[in-house]
Amino acid sequence: MAGHVVLLVEDESSLMDLMRSYYIKEGYTVLEARDGFHALDLFEKNKVDLVVLDIMLEQSDGWTVCRDIRKTSRVPILMLTARNQESDKLFGFELGADDYMTKPFSLKELMARSRALVKRAGFNQDDALVAIGRLTIDRRAHKVFIDDQDVVLTPKEYDLLLHFVNHAGIALSREQLLVHVWGYEYFGDLRTVDTHVKRLRQKLGHPGYIETVFGVGYRFEVT
């Protein structure tokens, strides 16, 4: 995990000392804040890979910090609490925390969970941009480009394209597409799929991507 930056937010000096030395030993660069305001300030001014956030803080609380960070960032957030309450945990997840540890916890486990969170975030970022031939899909922004030209899709067309791309090279029946892209509760007819495929082909302006598979449905071709 060398080179990753962790922001530790904790007002208890003894715990901060322990965590700091563990993260440094693991190769992290450590930023520290004792209160929420300082934490948000540091977060804004630095590129942070992981936030370890205590709920009980002076002058502010971990909930507020978590909520504020989530307004602009998907950085992994691991929350710490002294209370072992399920409602705290659920509230944390609702606000967008990724993981949760109850004090007292093992520092070894904290390191293991931190490593997993940072790794997962890295994967997500790699997966965010999908490039196939002249086509690029930015999954975070829900945007599609042909060469560098923006392709404007409706949400359904976008979902359909993403489903095709995730199943590239596989023949998909209209029924399968209807179930997976429109949902089980949708009672539309199979021509809905044909209509959307037709529009998607027009918008992509490149007939080779979505092939008709006679008697089956459609297949997305990687060329």
Ligand code: CA
């Ligand atoms: Ca505290």
